[in-house]
Structures are given as C-alpha cells and as structure tokens.
Amino acid sequence: ANLRPLANQIGPHGQIVAVDLSLAMLKVAKGRASTIPIPIHLARADGCHLPFVDNSFDAVFHFGGINMFGNVRQGIEEMVRVAKPDAPVIISDEGMSERRRKTWIGRRLGEMNTLNLCRPPFADIPWDHVHAFELHWAWRELFYVLSFRKGNDPKASVGTPQEEVHRRIKT
Known part of the structure; x- marks a missing residue:
C-alpha cells in the first residue's frame, strides 16, 4: 500500500527496496510494483536482521x-x-x-x-x-x-x- 506514495516522493530517477518477512505480503507488493514506473526491488527478510551493508x-x-x-x-x-x-x-x-x-x-x-x-x-x-x-x-x-x-x-x-x-x- 505504501509503494505508490513512496514512488511519488522519490521521483522518476529513484528506486525502492521493500522488505517484508511475509511471502504473502511480498506477492501483494509484487503485483502493485508492476504498475509503478520506477525500479522496485523486493526482498524477504527479518527486520531485525536486514541483509544490507551499513x-x-x-x-x-x-x-x-x-x-x-x-x-x-x-x-x-x-x-x-x-x-x-x-x-x-x-x-x-x-x-x-x-x-x-x-x-x-x-x-x-x-x-x-x-x-x-x-x-x-x-x-x-x-x-x-x-x-x-x-x-x-x-x-x-x-x-x-x-x-x-x-x-x-x-x-x-x-x-x-x-x-x-x-x-x-x-x-
């Protein structure tokens, strides 16, 4: 639900990395992301152990x-x-x-x-x-x-x- 408002704030040259622990939520996000014209990368991860570098x-x-x-x-x-x-x-x-x-x-x-x-x-x-x-x-x-x-x-x-x-x- 947050992808479009975030994309509008980021603008055409940005990108979004969205994380959720739930596969079901990631599937919903994937469907919504397909209608947004900026790159959106989805990752399944625990918010207490994010798989990104500092x-x-x-x-x-x-x-x-x-x-x-x-x-x-x-x-x-x-x-x-x-x-x-x-x-x-x-x-x-x-x-x-x-x-x-x-x-x-x-x-x-x-x-x-x-x-x-x-x-x-x-x-x-x-x-x-x-x-x-x-x-x-x-x-x-x-x-x-x-x-x-x-x-x-x-x-x-x-x-x-x-x-x-x-x-x-x-x-």
Missing part, C-alpha cells in the same frame, strides 16, 4: 509492524545501521496519543484492537546515533510517526533522551 540507503521508511517485532530495539537499530549518515528514518505504527486514549472513542478503539494501545517505542531508539527527532500524530491521533536522522548533530544539545522526547512531543 550506510546503504538515502532514507528508511517503516510503516506498520514495528509493534509486532520480537525485538523492537534491534529492528530500529537495523534501520539506523542501513541508513546513510544524516539520512531520514521514519517509523509509523498504531498507537494512540495520550489525549486520544482519554476519550470515549479512544477507550473503545483500545478495546477493539489492543495494538491501538501501543505507545511510541522511545526507549528503543538508539539516541546516541540519531538527531533531529520529531514525533507527530496521524489519522486522528491513532498512529504515531517518529522521524529522525542518522548520526549525531554536534550543534544539538540534547540532554537525556527523556528530555529530548518531552521537548519534541507535539500533541
């Missing part, structure tokens, strides 16, 4: 599934590892904002799908290897979007990870 990608985008990883920290570390220095890393998944959780609809959505109760994985971000962190909420505050860049920004005075998170949270 510093391979201009950007890393992960949408959906991080909440289900057996080792979220390792998955995020892998995303950072394969990103080029200063490349953006964007991670999004189900997880309501604190404000949404307190509403009647938020409580009902949490009962209907416990993944909606997941929180952004702040503790799993390798803070020593990222900068320009931001948290945004999407789709009526039902999904979190974490974005940051690989590498340290020597100009930034971050403090502790908790201070950085509190400074950047926009609800």
